[in-house]
Amino acid sequence: MIQKKKQVLIIGGQGSGSVLGDTIVDANKRGDMEYEFVGFINDRDQQAHIGDKPVLGGLDDVPKFVKQGYHFVYSIYKFDDQPNRIRLFESLNIPHDQLVTFVHPTAYIAPNVELAHGVFIMANVSITSNTKLGLNCIIRPGTTIGHDNVIEDHVSITAxxxxxxxxxxxxxxxxxxKACIREYLSIGENSMLAMGAVLTKNLPANELWAGxxxxxxxxxxxxS
Ligand SMILES: CC(C)(COP(=O)(O)OP(=O)(O)OC[C@H]1O[C@@H](n2cnc3c(N)ncnc32)[C@H](O)[C@@H]1OP(=O)(O)O)[C@@H](O)C(=O)NCCC(=O)NCCS
Known part of the structure; x- marks a missing residue:
């Protein structure tokens, strides 16, 4: 029996959103048929299409699409405004089992790694034993994550x-x-580690560290 793919709407647009959508399309080409990327939710850019995918509605239409059984990727990306980004997600009230939980076929994920709903793992990522990832974490290509880490909800780790x-x-x-984080450290809530940073001490909440x-x-x- 042919199983129907879960229909995916990406909340977001060109850039972060289209990259995540392309990753699902690539997974299909490699034989992973769980999800099908069918369109965007975007009421900011006033476009009928983004790339070759239609914009099917805006944020107000999310409840209707939830009822219709769609699955969602929340791709709105704000490096320097995480609290608002999270508040917006929570206001959408998407049931967590309708979030796309995705692992690209080229990723290595140890068998005892725990992935919460909405985790999106992109190409060539490696995650080793006992690591836990919370709701809606996005792990971008080529990232390596060691063992016994706790990565809470809404964390973004870039390529x-x-x-x-x-x-x-x-x-x-x-x-x-390309940031690099030494073992046994912590990064506080809503904090940011800049590109190329080498973290050797605990990073407190709500700060940007670099270098x-x-x-x-x-x-x-x-x-501010
Ligand atoms: C740190 C960052 C957020 C910029 O923050 P900002 O407040 O706009 O900082 P500015 O660009 O005004 O730079 C301020 C100073 O920090 C320096 N700086 C900026 N980014 C830096 C970095 N990654 N490492 C070291 N120094 C950095 C600048 O050279 C500048 O130095 P100066 O005051 O001596 O001239 C940005 O550089 C960064 O790292 N972004 C993340 C990029 C990324 O991972 N994107 C993911 C895309 S998917």
Whole structure:
């Protein structure tokens, strides 16, 4: 019997959203048929199509699409405004079992890694034993994540980052391109580690750290 693919709407647009959609299309070509990317939810850009996919509605239409059984990727990406990004997600009231939980076929995920609903793992990612990822975490291509990490809800880890082991990354934190995190450290809620940073100390909440070794660059913008 042919199983129907779960129909996916991406909440977002060109950039982060289209990259996530293309990743689902690539997985289909490699034989992973769980999801089918069918369109966008976007009321910001006033476009009928983004790339070759239709924009099927705006944020107000989400409840209707939930009732129709669609699955959703929440791709709205704000490096420096995580609290608002999370509030917007929560206001949509999407049942968690209608969030796309996706692992690209080229990723290695150890068998005892725990993935919450809405986790999206892109190409060539590696995650080793006992690591836990919370709701809606996005792990971008080429990132390596070690063992026994706790990565809370709404964390974004960007391409090529190296996360050591026994690390705690708290809710809403962002890790930039090619950043590197030493073992046993923590990153506070809604904090940001800049691209290329080498983190050797605990990073408190709501701060942006950069450099090698990483140091405070500034407070998060939503505090000012
Ligand atoms: C840190 C970052 C957020 C910029 O923050 P910002 O407040 O706009 O900082 P500015 O660009 O005004 O730079 C302020 C200073 O920090 C320096 N700086 C910026 N980014 C830096 C980085 N990653 N590492 C070290 N120094 C950095 C700048 O050179 C500048 O130095 P100066 O004051 O001596 O001239 C940005 O550089 C960054 O790392 N973004 C993440 C990129 C990423 O991972 N994108 C993912 C795409 S999917």
């Amino acid at each position: 090529g980052a190296s996360v050591g082991s026994c690390i705690h990354i708290k809710r809403g934190a962002s890790v930039g391109l 090698n070794p990483a140091r405070l660059l500034r407070q998060a913008k939503w505090l």
